[in-house]
Every structure is written in C-alpha cells, then in structure tokens.
Amino acid sequence: MPNILxxxxxxxxxxxxxxxxxxxxxxxxxxxxxxxxxxxxxxxAASLLVEAQGGxxxxxxxxxxxxxxxxxxxxxxxxxxxxxxGDPAAETADAFVVAQVLAAAIxxxxxxxxILCGEGSSDMFFQQTPVRLAALLGLPCVTFVQKMTWAxxxxxxxxxxxDGTEEVRVAGPAVVSVLGEMNKPRIPSLKQVLGxxxxxxxxxxxxxxxxxxxxxxxxxxxxxxxGFLMNRRNIVYKESDPAxxxxxxxxxxxxEGL
Amino acid sequence: xxxxxVFSEDPALTRQLLTPGLELxxxxxxxxxxxxxxxxxxxxxxxxxxxxxxxxxxxxxPEALAPAVAALASAASVVLVGGTLRGKHxxxxxxxxLGAGLSTDxxxxxxxxxxxxxxxxxxxxxxxxxxxLALPAVATVxxxxxxxxAPAGAAVPVETLDVAxxxxxxxxxxxxAAGEGVDIGAATRLVAVGRGFNARADLDLAVDLAGALQAExxxxxxxxxxxxxxPVERYIGISGQTVKPELYVAAGLSGQVQHMVGCRxxxxxxAINKDERAPIFEAADFGIVGDLYTVLPLLTAALKD
Numbered sequence: 348m349p350n351i352l353x354x355x356x357x358x359x360x361x362x363x364x365x366x367x368x369x370x371x372x373x374x375x376x377x378x379x380x381x382x383x384x385x386x387x388x389x390x391x392a393a394s395l396l397v398e399a400q401g402g403x404x405x406x407x408x409x410x411x412x413x414x415x416x417x418x419x420x421x422x423x424x425x426x427x428x429x430x431x432x433g434d435p436a437a438e439t440a441d442a443f444v445v446a447q448v449l450a451a452a453i454x455x456x457x458x459x460x461x462i463l464c465g466e467g468s469s470d471m472f473f474q475q476t477p478v479r480l481a482a483l484l485g486l487p488c489v490t491f492v493q494k495m496t497w498a499x500x501x502x503x504x505x506x507x508x509x510d511g512t513e514e515v516r517v518a519g520p521a522v523v524s525v526l527g528e529m530n531k532p533r534i535p536s537l538k539q540v541l542g543x544x545x546x547x548x549x550x551x552x553x554x555x556x557x558x559x560x561x562x563x564x565x566x567x568x569x570x571x572x573x574g575f576l577m578n579r580r581n582i583v584y585k586e587s588d589p590a591x592x593x594x595x596x597x598x599x600x601x602x603e604g605l
Numbered sequence: 606x607x608x609x610x611v612f613s614e615d616p617a618l619t620r621q622l623l624t625p626g627l628e629l630x631x632x633x634x635x636x637x638x639x640x641x642x643x644x645x646x647x648x649x650x651x652x653x654x655x656x657x658x659x660x661x662x663x664x665x666x667p668e669a670l671a672p673a674v675a676a677l678a679s680a681a682s683v684v685l686v687g688g689t690l691r692g693k694h695x696x697x698x699x700x701x702x703l704g705a706g707l708s709t710d711x712x713x714x715x716x717x718x719x720x721x722x723x724x725x726x727x728x729x730x731x732x733x734x735x736x737x738l739a740l741p742a743v744a745t746v747x748x749x750x751x752x753x754x755a756p757a758g759a760a761v762p763v764e765t766l767d768v769a770x771x772x773x774x775x776x777x778x779x780x781x782a783a784g785e786g787v788d789i790g791a792a793t794r795l796v797a798v799g800r801g802f803n804a805r806a807d808l809d810l811a812v813d814l815a816g817a818l819q820a821e822x823x824x825x826x827x828x829x830x831x832x833x834x835x836p837v838e839r840y841i842g843i844s845g846q847t848v849k850p851e852l853y854v855a856a857g858l859s860g861q862v863q864h865m866v867g868c869r870x871x872x873x874x875x876a877i878n879k880d881e882r883a884p885i886f887e888a889a890d891f892g893i894v895g896d897l898y899t900v901l902p903l904l905t906a907a908l909k910d
Contacts, residue, residue, distance in 0.1 A: 361728040361862070373732055441706055442697075470728055472843065473709050478697035487773035490668070490694045503777075509615075509689050510838070511781040513666070517774045527844065528830045566706025566742070572727050572734035577865075577888045579874060585881060585894035592893045593903040596875065599891050603873055605794075605852050
C-alpha cells in the first residue's frame with residue numbers, strides 16, 4: 348500500500364488572461380486561480396491508485412498566500428491531507444527555487460513511496476520540477492508517464508517517447524511525471540466537497556524549512572511577459588454563396604503563389 | 606572545463622543546436638563541445654564548427670545519461686539540450702546537478718552582461734516571456750528552431766567516452782508508435798482538423814483536400830488524444846508538434862491558443878469554420894465562414910480544376 352505524495356501548483360487560469368492591445372501587457376485582473384491542468388491528472392492518478400489498492404495520498408504545494416484558495420479543491424479530489432507553503436518568494440521563484448523548497452518539505456515530512464507531479468504547469472510550463480526534485484532527493488525519475496501500476500513496492504510505467512512508448516520498471520521510492528492523456532480528472536461530488544473540509548491541512552512557514560538564502564535565489568529571472576500578437580491579414584470571406592467564397596479563397600492562394 | 610556544451614539524442618537536432626552554440630562560443634570566447642550518442646553522427650558533427658566532439662558510449666535510455674552529461678559539463682557556462690521529451694528530462698537533471706537555471710523551449714538565446722538571455726512561451730502560448738539566467742545556465746531548444754550550420758573548416762577528432770547510465774530505471778520494452786512514422790514537421794503544407802468534424806469517417810473530406818493540395822493531415826490534441834481518430838504524431842500544439850509550413854489550412858478547429866502556438870509560424874494560415882467569432886479567424890490570413898461539410902468538397906474540387 349503506497350504512501351504517495353502529489354505536488355501541485357495553483358495558477359492563474361490562462362483563459363481569463365487578456366492581452367492589452369495598446370502595450371501587449373497582460374491583464375490578469377479577472378483571472379481566477381485553478382489547480383494547474385496536468386497536476387489534476389497527477390492528483391487523479393494518485394487517488395485512483397489508492398482507491399484501488401489502499402495507501403495514502405498527501406498533497407504538497409508551494410505558492411503565495413493565494414494557495415489558501417486551493418485547499419478545499421485539492422482535498423475534494425482525493426488526497427487525505429495537505430501541506431502547503433505560502434510565501435511571497437513564490438512570485439519570482441524559478442524551477443530551481445521551487446524544487447529546493449519542495450525537496451526540503453519532502454525531506455521533513457517523508458519518506459514517500461511515490462512522488463507524483465504533472466508534466467508541467469499550465470502557466471510557465473517549465474517541465475523541470477519532477478526531475479529536479481528527483482535529483483535533489485537522490486531518487487530515480489520516470490517522466491511523461493501515460494499509464495502506471497504499483498505492486499510490491501515496484502512501479503511499472505509506460506512513458507511516452509517522441510516515436511512510441513517504453514515500458515519501464517523502477518523500485519520505489521521514485522518520482523513520476525504524468526501526462527494529460529493519463530486520465531480524466533474527476534469533477535468532485537458534493538460528498539467529496541463536503542468531506543474535504545474535514546481533512547487536515549497545514550501551512551508550513553518557508554522559514555521553517557532550513558533553506559540557505561542561496562537556495563531561494565532564482566537562477567532564472569523572469570521579465571514582465573508580453574502578450575503574443577498575431578499579425579495576420581484576417582481576410583474573411585463570408586458571402587452566403589459558399590462557391591463564391593471558395594473561388595475567392597482559391598484566387599487569394601494563387602496570388603500568394605500557393 | 607569551461608565551454609558551451611550541446612547534446613541531443615536526435616542527430617538532426619544536435620546539428621541544429623550547433624547554430625546557437627556557435628553564437629554563444631563567439632560571445633563568451635569559450636570552446637564549443639558537441640556530445641552525441643551516435644557514432645555515425647559524431648563524424649558529421651566534427652566538421653560543423655565544434656571544437657570538440659565527444660561520443661558517449663553506454664547502454665541505457667538517453668535521459669539516463671544525465672549524470673554523465675552533468676559530470677562532463679560540470680564547469681560549463683552553457684549547456685544546450687534538444688527539446689525532446691527525453692532531452693527535457695536530461696536537461697532538468699543536469700540543471701539540478703549544476704545548481705543552474707534552465708530555460709525550457711528557448712526560442713532565442715543570447716549572452717548579455719555575462720548572463721544568458723532567452724525568450725520562451727508562457728501561458729500556453731498567450732504570451733512570450735524573457736528570462737535572464739546566471740551562468741552556468743541550461744536551456745532546451747525545440748526541434749527546427751535553428752537550421753544546421755554549414756560545414757566549417759577542418760574536422761576535429763572525435764573523442765570517445767564510456768559512461769555509466771542511471772540503471773535504476775529498467776527498460777522492459779519499447780513499442781514504436783502505431784502511427785505511420787510521418788514527419789509532420791517537415792511538411793510544407795498541412796490541413797489540420799478539429800472538433801468541427803462529427804465522425805471519424807468525415808475526416809475523408811480533409812484527406813481529399815490534403816490530396817488536392819499535396820498536403821499532410823494534422824489535427825488538434827482532442828482529435829488525437831481524446832477521440833483517437835489520428836495518431837498523436839499528427840497533433841499540433843504546445844504539448845505536440847510545432848510546425849512552420851508554407852500553408853496551414855485549419856478546418857473545423859476553433860483556434861485555441863494551445864493549438865495555435867504549434868502552427869503560428871506558418872507562412873499563410875487559412876481558416877474554415879462556421880462560427881464567425883471563432884478565434885481562428887483572428888489568427889488567419891484568409892478565412893471562409895461556412896460549414897466545413899459544404900466548403901471542403903467545393904474547395905477540393907476548385908483546387909483540382
């Protein structure tokens with residue numbers, strides 16, 4: 348019966364972010380938070396595994412105090428308890444810092460048989476945290492997993508390759524990153540939502556993790572992002588006669604030399 | 606030793622990495638070292654401007670060589686890794702070992718004031734961000750971001766190094782993709798399909814159009830991974846293929862940013878969608894508002910004339 352830790356990130360929903368046309372700045376004022384998409388797959392994978400064969404799932408996250416908003420959501424998706432570190436340092440953290448913080452929290456609260464992460468966060472998509480965690484903790488790592496089973500302390504997983512798949516076996520403890528195609532995350536039932544408020548969650552102060560100042564210094568500094576501007580011609584044919592539209596499009600493509 | 610190190614398990618991508626590698630070599634006045642697992646490739650790399658070519662010999666999956674690459678590049682200023690799934694794994698391990706920053710899927714790379722500056726895509730393609738990394742720095746570079754450099758000067762000798770891969774992860778079997786091995790990234794014309802198609806059999810309309818255009822068929826993530834109507838190697842998007850064709854015809858797809866990030870460097874984008882407000886029209890050069898079930902056969906017939 349595995350003892351599983353699942354890591355997640357609370358991100359802004361990119362669907363709510365608008366690009367300001369005047370300066371290409373990002374308007375996030377109406378953006379709501381969400382559990383990063385692929386992390387939901389990781390949470391679902393962990394929850395399905397212990398629902399089928401027993402064990403425990405704990406969730407772990409590092410973010411700003413906005414993380415408080417995620418507590419009920421994450422606990423309604425299956426994990427039995429939550430540890431979270433809310434600190435302004437998360438605002439400018441790169442994957443180096445995130446991995447240092449999560450690894451320190453894991454050393455303190457672990458060990459775990461399996462540490463699951465999504466393949467990347469839907470905001471920054473660094474795709475580094477699981478591998479960095481494994482390196483810092485001295486654990487083996489299997490990335491981009493489509494399927495997995497756990498038996499007698501051994502993980503068997505199917506990982507995606509550019510041109511196929513590969514079945515691998517690794518003895519726990521191990522770190523795994525799961526793909527979005529792995530499962531369909533549940534929509535928590537009313538019972539699960541109500542049950543979530545009874546589950547324990549604790550906030551760990553960043554200062555309690557014993558990290559050196561250098562561990563919290565981002566190696567990659569982000570500048571303010573700019574919205575991507577699609578500079579296209581936007582010539583749209585929308586006459587009621589489809590044949591007319593097609594003829595105009597074909598003429599346009601010919602004019603382009605296509 | 607200090608230097609700029611490049612590695613990919615994909616030979617074509619290793620060659621492409623030499624192009625930004627040579628720029629960094631000039632900017633930092635440090636040697637350029639190419640690492641490869643392929644003995645056939647090592648010879649080709651030797652004549653493309655690298656100062657050293659090291660052939661890594663050792664069984665195991667490419668990403669399992671990460672500890673060896675990290676050791677070899679322990680004093681590197683910059684490590685560039687091909688942005689494949691395996692490459693990203695290797696790069697993150699190397700960055701963790703070096704205590705370095707890592708820019709994922711860097712589209713541009715330059716040195717300024719002793720730091721590596723990159724641009725990359727954020728929020729699923731909605732925005733472009735700049736990152737400034739202290740050295741040593743690691744970056745992954747997506748396939749086809751740079752062309753391979755031209756042959757330059759005399760070929761350097763190839764060194765061989767036996768490395769021990771991380772053996773904790775045991776590979777039981779490898780299954781090639783069920784797909785046809787088609788390289789969507791190399792196609793000059795693409796017809797892409799999305800959820801506007803009601804049934805798998807209806808994709809024939811797109812197949813016919815692709816035939817008339819001498820194009821390859823591509824799709825959205827939903828068509829490949831939810832419906833399984835086409836193999837995953839044909840899907841375009843942030844977690845799929847990135848393409849730069851001459852012509853990209855998007856039929857029955859709305860143009861979500863996660864899809865468009867994979868095709869927005871196409872020279873000409875054509876959209877066919879019955880919803881005039883679909884975001885794809887914002888991203889298209891030419892568009893037809895209309896039902897694809899009507900428009901595609903007409904377009905195919907018109908192109909055949």
